[in-house]
Amino acid sequence: MPDQDPSKTAPPTGLPAWMGGARPATVMAAVPGRRRKDSAVQKTIEGIAAALKTSVFSEKIASRPGLLQKMDPRAKAVSLLGLLVAAALVRQPLILLGLYAVTTAAAGASRISLKFFLKRVWLFIPVFAGLIVLPSIFNVVKAGDPLLTIWNFGHEVRLGPWSLGTSIAITKQGLTGAAILVLRVAVSVSLAVLLALTTRWSDLLKALRVLFVPRVFILILSMTYRYIFLLLDLAAEMFTARRSRMVGPSSPREDRHFAAASIGTLLGKSHALSEEVYAAMVSRGYDGEPLSLRRFHMRGPDWLLALAAAAAAAAAIGADRLLG
Amino acid sequence: MTANAFEVKSVSYHYEDAAGLDGVSLTVAAGEKVALLGANGSGKSTMLKILDGLILPNEGTVAAFGEKLTEETLNDEGFSKAFRRRVGFVFQNPEAQLFSSSVWEEIAFGPLHLGLEHDEIITRVEDTMHILGINHLKDRPPYHLSGGEKKKVALASVLAINPEVLLLDEPSAGLDPKTEDFLIHLISDLNRAGKTVITATQDLGIVPQIASRAIVLGEDHRLSGAGPAGEVLGDEELLRLANLVHYHAHEHDGLRHYHPHSHVEEHDHH
Numbered sequence A: 001m002p003d004q005d006p007s008k009t010a011p012p013t014g015l016p017a018w019m020g021g022a023r024p025a026t027v028m029a030a031v032p033g034r035r036r037k038d039s040a041v042q043k044t045i046e047g048i049a050a051a052l053k054t055s056v057f058s059e060k061i062a063s064r065p066g067l068l069q070k071m072d073p074r075a076k077a078v079s080l081l082g083l084l085v086a087a088a089l090v091r092q093p094l095i096l097l098g099l100y101a102v103t104t105a106a107a108g109a110s111r112i113s114l115k116f117f118l119k120r121v122w123l124f125i126p127v128f129a130g131l132i133v134l135p136s137i138f139n140v141v142k143a144g145d146p147l148l149t150i151w152n153f154g155h156e157v158r159l160g161p162w163s164l165g166t167s168i169a170i171t172k173q174g175l176t177g178a179a180i181l182v183l184r185v186a187v188s189v190s191l192a193v194l195l196a197l198t199t200r201w202s203d204l205l206k207a208l209r210v211l212f213v214p215r216v217f218i219l220i221l222s223m224t225y226r227y228i229f230l231l232l233d234l235a236a237e238m239f240t241a242r243r244s245r246m247v248g249p250s251s252p253r254e255d256r257h258f259a260a261a262s263i264g265t266l267l268g269k270s271h272a273l274s275e276e277v278y279a280a281m282v283s284r285g286y287d288g289e290p291l292s293l294r295r296f297h298m299r300g301p302d303w304l305l306a307l308a309a310a311a312a313a314a315a316a317i318g319a320d321r322l323l324g
Numbered sequence B: 001m002t003a004n005a006f007e008v009k010s011v012s013y014h015y016e017d018a019a020g021l022d023g024v025s026l027t028v029a030a031g032e033k034v035a036l037l038g039a040n041g042s043g044k045s046t047m048l049k050i051l052d053g054l055i056l057p058n059e060g061t062v063a064a065f066g067e068k069l070t071e072e073t074l075n076d077e078g079f080s081k082a083f084r085r086r087v088g089f090v091f092q093n094p095e096a097q098l099f100s101s102s103v104w105e106e107i108a109f110g111p112l113h114l115g116l117e118h119d120e121i122i123t124r125v126e127d128t129m130h131i132l133g134i135n136h137l138k139d140r141p142p143y144h145l146s147g148g149e150k151k152k153v154a155l156a157s158v159l160a161i162n163p164e165v166l167l168l169d170e171p172s173a174g175l176d177p178k179t180e181d182f183l184i185h186l187i188s189d190l191n192r193a194g195k196t197v198i199t200a201t202q203d204l205g206i207v208p209q210i211a212s213r214a215i216v217l218g219e220d221h222r223l224s225g226a227g228p229a230g231e232v233l234g235d236e237e238l239l240r241l242a243n244l245v246h247y248h249a250h251e252h253d254g255l256r257h258y259h260p261h262s263h264v265e266e267h268d269h270h
Helices: A040-056 A074-090 A093-109 A114-122 A125-137 A172-198 A201-211 A215-244 A252-283 A300-323 B044-051 B071-075 B077-086 B101-113 B118-132 B147-159 B177-192 B204-210 B229-234 B236-241
Strands: A146-159 A162-173 B004-014 B021-029 B032-037 B059-064 B087-090 B165-169 B196-201 B213-217 B222-229 B247-253 B255-261
Touching: A074 A093, A074 A146, A074 A172, A074 A201, A074 A300, A074 B059, A093 A114, A093 A172, A093 A300, A093 B165, A114 A125, A125 A172, A146 A172, A201 A215, A201 B101, A215 A252, A252 B087, A252 B147, B004 B044, B021 B044, B021 B059, B021 B196, B021 B213, B021 B222, B032 B177, B032 B204, B044 B059, B044 B087, B044 B165, B044 B196, B071 B077, B077 B087, B087 B147, B101 B118, B118 B147, B147 B177, B165 B177, B177 B204, B196 B204, B204 B229, B213 B229, B222 B229, B222 B236, B229 B236
Parallel strands: B032 B196, B032 B213, B087 B165, B165 B196
Antiparallel strands: A146 A162, B004 B021, B004 B059, B213 B222, B247 B255
């Protein structure tokens, strides 16, 4: 086609007049403007998607030749359960510290980098345990021997029917209680993370089935796992598509509004997708029973692990009773 | 034993807000290769899902290998396992079909859940990967693959089951020409090996190679026509009514004229 002045080119039949022709060249020329920064919402969604892809779904650690990876998933699950019970019953910080040390050592023996493991566990604890336990370390909430006085009123302060005492202080009892709770959560989370990291997802589900977890529960878990990734990808794509149609930065308010609208869309899509994924599974013979090609064999080391875990749990509870 | 793979009688299916199929009857003989043609939304995918027993028709009956597909028969573990072994379905959207953590496990999923022996599963997975040339992908997570690779893995995951009947939903959509060509040859080979192949498509260009018979679904969700693939492709009125061809403007010596245009054969347009 010969070159023509775009402004004189009539659009082909059927297209509205404004759709034809090329733009004047100046539009594309560099125009100084503000640089666009990714919004917090978008960063969060992309971050979650990337983290899930690399950490949860790749099963890289589960395929490493480490100590726990070699163990029968059932032995691992039972051991975890025993140690969890011990962590829940123990009240001495020292014994909890001991349990934590054992867990961390097991992570090391399973070729999990210490930095990665600690990050995984301690990232959640300030949010889930720290915030809940924080008020209880002050004498205002729970009476006790003051360790560190933060504010001295000099006289008794009353708030309606409540007395705040003469000072605000961190108490010894409060601090011990908080330390025990945080440690307990740390041990529990570490144990769960350890099991999840060193076991393939399909094996883990199969092990849960052996431990009498109801089939419907396992079905829901496996479905969630299977399409959560697709949904995150979809959400990230929706943000990218929106960005490609946007000029200039968007305000956090607009971002939040868009996020809220996206949640509605995603809910609809997730419903359609879950039906499709389920149909594809059924079509290939899935009937709710998780199967894995790996055959489970309880060998010597597996029994040893289960026994060692049981002994450790019993020792921890026994020592706790003796000390307490 | 019956010679028919499927017998569909006056089947209607309604979605909540739209019709899917309206009084469609068709028969597919064992060993046949059939194309299911129709425009977007004409009910091709719905028909495949009904043939695979994934949804049950609101009206009418569907039988596979002489046995009726009903809620009762499909809930019967023995029947359902046997049926799933005999019928394989490759979904249009490979994303829905790829849910395992590695390509290897994805392909093993079907044979494993259909109760094949451990060693047999390993042989089948390795052989299927070899046929499709995807050995190098075996440890990769399926969602990290390219579009064409995903489609191949989805096909492999069904071929490993070695079903007698293959239901393919838009298998050529989104494939590059080389992969499409490979797929067409594979479908022909599978059919020659005795498999019944039912392909839903609107890509008329591939029909002569993948089907000897064509069934056309109209935009009214009813059966518009059926017959030998060559005849159906030659019936321009039928194809135009089913919205499978469109009128295309041609210029010959400066004169513009219109004639129906299907993509059966490539020819130059000016």
